[in-house]
Structure formats: structure tokens, C-alpha cells
Amino acid sequence: MPKTILEVINLKKHFTHRKGLFxxxxxxxxxxPAVDGVSFYLKENETVGLVGESGCGKTxxxxxxxxLEKPTSGKVIFDGKDITSLPADELTLLRGQMQMIFQNxxxxxxxxxxxxxxLSEAITVHHKIGGAEVDRRISDxxxxxSLKKSKLSNFPHELxxxxxxxxxxxxxxxxxxxxxxxxxxxxxxxxSIQAQVVNLLxxxxxRLGLSYLFISHDLRVVELISHKVAVMYLGKIVEIGLSGRIxxxxxxPYTHILWSSLVEKQNIETPQxxxxxxxxxxxxxxxxxxxxxxxxAPRCPVYESKGxxxxxxxxATEPQLKDIGGAHQVACHFPL
Amino acid sequence: xxxxxxxxxxxxxxxxYSRSKQALIRSVDGVSLEIMKGETLGVVGESGSGKSITAxxxxxxxxxxxxxxxxxxxxxSNRIQKNLLEDxxxxxxxxxxxxxxxxxxxxxxxxxxxxERVMDKVxxxxxxMTFQNPGSSLNPFMPVGKQITEAIRLHTSMKTEPEAxxxxxxxxxxxxxxxxxxRFDHYPYGLSGGMCQRIMIAMALASEPSLLIADEPTTxxxxxxxxxxxxxxxxxxxxxxxTTMLISHDISIISRLSDSVAVMYGGTVFEYGPARHLLSEGxxxxxxxxxxxxxxxxSAQNIREKGYLQAIxxxxxxxxxxxEGCRFYSRCSRVTERIREKCIHHExxxxxxxxxxxxxxxxxxx
Numbered sequence: 001m002p003k004t005i006l007e008v009i010n011l012k013k014h015f016t017h018r019k020g021l022f023x024x025x026x027x028x029x030x031x032x033p034a035v036d037g038v039s040f041y042l043k044e045n046e047t048v049g050l051v052g053e054s055g056c057g058k059t060x061x062x063x064x065x066x067x068l069e070k071p072t073s074g075k076v077i078f079d080g081k082d083i084t085s086l087p088a089d090e091l092t093l094l095r096g097q098m099q100m101i102f103q104n105x106x107x108x109x110x111x112x113x114x115x116x117x118x119l120s121e122a123i124t125v126h127h128k129i130g131g132a133e134v135d136r137r138i139s140d141x142x143x144x145x146s147l148k149k150s151k152l153s154n155f156p157h158e159l160x161x162x163x164x165x166x167x168x169x170x171x172x173x174x175x176x177x178x179x180x181x182x183x184x185x186x187x188x189x190x191x192s193i194q195a196q197v198v199n200l201l202x203x204x205x206x207r208l209g210l211s212y213l214f215i216s217h218d219l220r221v222v223e224l225i226s227h228k229v230a231v232m233y234l235g236k237i238v239e240i241g242l243s244g245r246i247x248x249x250x251x252x253p254y255t256h257i258l259w260s261s262l263v264e265k266q267n268i269e270t271p272q273x274x275x276x277x278x279x280x281x282x283x284x285x286x287x288x289x290x291x292x293x294x295x296x297a298p299r300c301p302v303y304e305s306k307g308x309x310x311x312x313x314x315x316a317t318e319p320q321l322k323d324i325g326g327a328h329q330v331a332c333h334f335p336l
Numbered sequence: 337x338x339x340x341x342x343x344x345x346x347x348x349x350x351x352x353y354s355r356s357k358q359a360l361i362r363s364v365d366g367v368s369l370e371i372m373k374g375e376t377l378g379v380v381g382e383s384g385s386g387k388s389i390t391a392x393x394x395x396x397x398x399x400x401x402x403x404x405x406x407x408x409x410x411x412x413s414n415r416i417q418k419n420l421l422e423d424x425x426x427x428x429x430x431x432x433x434x435x436x437x438x439x440x441x442x443x444x445x446x447x448x449x450x451x452e453r454v455m456d457k458v459x460x461x462x463x464x465m466t467f468q469n470p471g472s473s474l475n476p477f478m479p480v481g482k483q484i485t486e487a488i489r490l491h492t493s494m495k496t497e498p499e500a501x502x503x504x505x506x507x508x509x510x511x512x513x514x515x516x517x518x519r520f521d522h523y524p525y526g527l528s529g530g531m532c533q534r535i536m537i538a539m540a541l542a543s544e545p546s547l548l549i550a551d552e553p554t555t556x557x558x559x560x561x562x563x564x565x566x567x568x569x570x571x572x573x574x575x576x577x578x579t580t581m582l583i584s585h586d587i588s589i590i591s592r593l594s595d596s597v598a599v600m601y602g603g604t605v606f607e608y609g610p611a612r613h614l615l616s617e618g619x620x621x622x623x624x625x626x627x628x629x630x631x632x633x634x635s636a637q638n639i640r641e642k643g644y645l646q647a648i649x650x651x652x653x654x655x656x657x658x659x660e661g662c663r664f665y666s667r668c669s670r671v672t673e674r675i676r677e678k679c680i681h682h683e684x685x686x687x688x689x690x691x692x693x694x695x696x697x698x699x700x701x702x
Binding site: 053054160161162163190191192193194195196198199202217218219220221223224247257258261262 | 383559629636648
């Protein structure tokens with residue numbers, strides 16, 4: 001039984017939006033619940049995928065579990081240790097074990113440093129070792145991410161997207177990370193390069209026993225790489241389960257719509273007639289939050305077809321994640 | 337669908353001169369394509385393959401700066417029959433030394449004046465384009481409805497404001513913006529990415545062009561919105577019979593909408609033909625790059641059957657140092673001993689191997 005490396009309990013992160021310079025005096029602050037009560041756990045050598053549309057709070061979850069953001073409430077337990085309110089100096093010691101791959105490749109690598117310096121800096125921050133040892137580790141790392149040695153003297157702007165990704169990965173591995181939050185690691189890459197990176201991530205997991213929290217809006221990649229998938233909608237997890245089940249036997253209407261909306265390459269001789277039959281009913285997509293009850297209700301086809309049942313919009317009965325067997329949880333009053 | 341080409345591109349070359357590298361970046365390097373009336377031509381390829389530059393060249397938007405274009409772009413619409421690149425080469429001078437290009441001098445003013453005179457009647461009226469980034473391609477200081485009205489008054493016979501406004505509203509309705517009257521007065525920042533894309537499509541089509549160029553219409557949108565934009569383009573195609581050049585790096589979108597497909601790599605067309613030949617799952621003769629591209633898509637089938645993605649090793653082609661032989665040679669997994677010599681030293685040409693199906697690969701020749 002692999003041990004649990006990360007446990008997140010009822011995590012909340014609310015950002016405050018100030019209106020004007022003196023807003024703090026006038027109590028004119030607006031709270032934006034980017035993450036509003038998220039719970040999940042991640043076992044060693046496992047990948048949990050986090051999917052959802054842009055703005056649903058995926059990245060904020062990733063940043064908060066690493067304590068890059070301070071959670072508003074809730075608990076984050078990393079490797080048996082509660083890190084929710086750990087002081088900065090103790091957190092630094094843990095940083096070597098938990099790392100993040102950032103979404104924006106160009107912003108994540110210092111443009112004025114050569115690749116060799118980027119990597120050696122990361123190594124020496126966490127380990128007190130000398131020059132020859134650093135060089136040896138760097139060449140090990142390059143081998144692990146299959147990057148050419150000649151690239152070491154280059155600057156980040158001289159590398160292609162896939163190579164920058166590899167450097168980012170090498171840097172994360174250089175500090176000996178066990179748990180990695182990968183935030184959209186393939187979003188800016190071409191399909192052929194995307195495949196290389198996905199394969200590399202899987203390969204490293206097998207060899208080094210890494211655990212990933214894989215954040216992406218690309219459903220197919222998530223399905224491929226994850227053992228479990230959590231679907232987020234407006235700051236909450238609406239469904240979580242094994243990736244095969246989420247993709248093929250979704251219980252929450254939102255998950256179902258997400259996956260069926262994938263534009264699948266199809267046989268041209270027999271064009272499938274529009275999958276998104278209810279496309280018209282979906283209308284405009286916006287993040288105007290319903291004030292009470294299920295957040296998804298305004299877009300929900302089930303809510304509509306059942307004649308707008310009361311529990312869906314009643315604030316007292318907002319749907320909670322319920323176990324439905326097979327490590328599958330769904331937050332819906334009327335699962336499919 | 338008829339067999340009359342509306343746009344015929346012949347041997348289009350668009351080069352940029354990089355002063356710091358003292359070299360030409362050959363973004364588009366000999367592209368020939370034809371778009372028939374009523375047809376959707378899908379152009380697919382990785383970043384840097386020259387898809388967008390081809391489109392920009394067609395619209396004459398490369399003019400400013402160090403861009404050099406040669407070749408033929410023949411527009412054959414009802415109103416205009418003309419080679420859009422006529423006489424433009426006279427304005428550019430290349431200075432070479434030891435086979436290396438030392439300098440490119442361009443009479444920018446002359447080029448612009450000549451190009452603008454031709455393109456003025458074409459751009460927006462005959463060929464309209466929707467751009468990759470809908471959010472930043474709309475004017476942020478103008479309500480979206482007004483932007484469409486402006487395009488209508490400029491390009492069609494409707495010159496009065498109220499008349500054009502009515503027309504704009506019907507177009508907003510046609511691209512399925514709900515409550516068009518309300519949205520008419522909204523500014524782009526208040527609309528989502530998907531809605532901005534719809535506004536762009538409405539604006540492009542409102543002037544009733546003979547050809548629509550859609551550059552990456554779904555990039556950067558969420559999956560749910562993507563499928564809606566694809567549905568919309570499909571509906572507009574069957575309702576209005578518009579001729580479209582669809583540019584995307586996403587094969588699934590290309591295969592949903594296109595009648596014929598051109599696969600681009602490193603500035604050239606690698607494979608060109610009917611979509612059902614190129615993108616079908618069957619073991620038909622295909623360019624190694626096309627098959628590799630198809631295998632690397634994370635589709636449901638690839639996930640279920642293999643559990644991993646087939647990656648193409650290596651990187652996208654560097655368009656400055658173009659190899660002597662086949663541009664794909666260093667990444668190709670299907671080189672055989674029979675053709676290896678040719679692959680290294682001779683670039684294959686685009687040859688027809690089946691009805692309307694052309695391939696640039698030594699595998700299928702002789």
C-alpha cells in the first residue's frame with residue numbers, strides 16, 4: 001500500500017479585491033473565492049489530474065498546496081506533516097521535496113542566465129556541494145531529461161519550447177523533488193513536442209517514483225497521464241475518480257459535457273452529427289456565480305430538464321461530494 | 337462544390353532578412369495551393385511551419401519591414417481576377433557575396449504604394465481574415481457592434497448607419513450571440529474569448545467576401561467553447577457555402593471541417609489532397625510526417641489502444657539553416673536504405689501519387 005504524500009482537507013483560498021485606495025477603511029472589499037473547499041489526497045507514485053475551464057481555480061489549488069499562497073482556511077498535509085501554517089524557515093527545508101513546473105516557460109527561466117547556471121544554482125541552494133560534484137549532477141540530470149550537453153552554454157531564448165520544458169523539469173529534479181505540481185506543462189507546445197514531454201513525465205515517474213498534481217485544461221492529456229482525475233468548477237471539485245471512469249462514465253453533468261465537447265478527429269466518410277446537441281441551450285459562458293445552491297445549476301441541462309428542482313438552488317442543500325463506490329465521488333443531486 | 341479555383345497560390349516564397357544573423361529566414365519556401373469555390377481548405381502544421389505567414393502574404397500584410405515575397409497569388413473572384421503579387425519584386429534588391437546574402441534593400445515606400453493600391457480592393461471585400469487572438473484583434477475602444485457596422489459600411493453597398501446596423505444585428509444573431517441588441521453596445525473586454533471569436537467571424541463575413549481565412553479560430557479557448565466554434569463554422573459553411581482557408585495546428589478541427597488538407601512543414605507543403613485520404617485511419621500512402629502527426633495526437637483511440645503517445649523525435653525545423661535534402665530527414669523514422677542517399681542530398685518535389693493526392697517524399701516515387 002503506497003503511502004499518502006499529500007492530503008488536502010477543505011482548502012479555501014479567497015482573494016480580496018479592493019475597490020480604491022482607502023477601501024480597507026471603508027470596508028469596501030470584495031472577496032473572490034478562487035478555491036472554495038477542496039479536498040483530495042495524492043499517493044506516492046501517483047498522478048492526480050486537475051481539469052476545468054479557465055478561471056475555475058486549478059492553478060490556485062496548485063499554488064496553495066505548495067504554500068506559494070497562504071490558504072485562507074483548510075489544511076495541507078505533506079508527507080505526514082501539517083504545512084498549512086509552517087513558518088517560512090521550516091518551509092524552506094521542505095521546498096526541496098515539493099516543486100512546481102510553471103505554466104509560462106519564458107517567465108520561469110531567468111533570461112540572463114545560461115542553462116548551466118540555472119541548473120547549478122538550483123542544486124547549490126539546497127545542497128552544499130562543490131564544483132565537480134555539481135557538474136556530475138548536471139550531466140546526470142541532462143541524461144534523465146534527454147537534453148543535449150551542448151545546450152548548457154545557451155541562454156533560454158535560444159532553446160525551443162520543448163527544450164525549455166526539459167530544462168524546467170531538470171531544475172525541479174535537481175533539488176530532489178518527490179512531489180511535483182505541473183501547471184499546464186504542455187499547453188504552449190506543438191503536438192509532436194507535447195507527446196515527447198508527456199512521455200518524459202511518465203517515464204520519470206516510473207524511474208524516480210514521483211508524484212504529480214497535473215493541472216491542465218487539455219482533457220485528453222490529463223486522461224492519459226493521470227491515475228485519478230478531479231474536475232473543478234468555480235472553485236469546487238464537482239467530481240473525482242479514476243481517470244477511465246471520469247472520461248467514460250462521468251456522473252456529473254458538467255464532466256459529461258466537458259468530455260463530450262472534445263472535438264474528436266473522426267472518420268470523414270461518416271461525419272458524426274453534432275455531438276453537442278444542446279449547444280444552443282448552453283448559450284453564453286460566463287463566470288457569474290449563482291448566489292446560492294449548486295454553482296453549476298444555471299448551465300446544467302439536468303436542472304433544466306427536471307424542471308428546475310428546488311434543492312439545486314437552495315443554499316442549505318448545496319451538493320457535497322458523495323461516495324458512489326469505486327473510489328468515485330460526485331457532487332450532484334441528480335447524477336447521470 | 338465546383339472545380340473553379342477562387343485562389344491559386346503558385347510557388348509562394350516569403351523570406352525575412354535577419355540583420356543580426358545575416359541570413360534569410362525562409363518562412364514560406366515554395367508553397368502552391370488552390371482553393372476551389374465553396375471548399376474548405378485546411379492548412380495544418382506545427383508552429384513555425386509557415387501557415388500563418390502564408391495567410392498574411394495572401395492578404396498583403398507582410399509588406400512593411402524586411403519581408404520579401406515572390407511567386408504568384410491569383411485571385412479569381414466574380415469582381416477581381418488578378419495576380420496580387422504582380423510587379424512587387426521590382427522593389428527588392430538582394431546583395432549576395434559568396435553565396436551568402438549580405439543585404440536586402442527594399443524600396444518600402446514604393447512597395448507599400450503598389451501593394452496597397454492592389455490590396456485596397458481585395459482586403460476585407462474579397463478576402464477577409466479572422467486572426468489568432470480575438471481579444472487583441474478587436475478595437476478595445478469601440479463597441480463591438482459598431483466595429484461590425486463600420487466594416488459593413490466600408491465594404492458593402494449599405495452606406496447608411498441604420499441600414500448597416502440592422503445588418504450587423506442579423507450577423508450577430510447568425511453567429512449565435514444571444515441577445516444581439518444588448519451585446520451590440522458591449523466593448524471587447526466585457527466579452528469572453530469565444531464571444532470575441534464569434535464577433536470576429538461576424539465582422540469578416542458581414543462584408544460577404546469570396547474567401548474567408550480563419551487563422552487558428554479555436555486556439556486558446558476552452559474545450560466546451562472550441563466545439564461550439566467548430567459547430568458554428570460548420571453551420572455557416574453548409575448554410576452560406578462560404579469558401580474558407582482554415583489554419584490550425586489542431587488536426588481534429590481540420591478533419592471536422594475541411595474538404596481538402598495541406599500539411600505544412602518548414603515552409604513547404606509536405607502533403608496535399610482530399611481530407612478523407614490524408615486524415616483517415618487507414619494504411620493509405622501518407623507522408624511519414626502526416627502519419628507521425630496523427631499518431632501523436634492524444635485522441636481517445638490513441639489513449640485506449642496504446643496508453644502512451646507516439647512522439648516525433650527531434651525539434652521543429654530551423655528555417656534559417658535549411659538542410660540540403662528532405663527537410664524532415666533528421667526526424668523521419670521511415671527512411672529506408674533504398675532512398676537514404678536521395679533523402680540526404682536531394683529535396684523531393686510535390687508529386688501526385690493518387691487522384692488529387694500529392695506527396696513530397698521519396699518513399700512513394702519510382
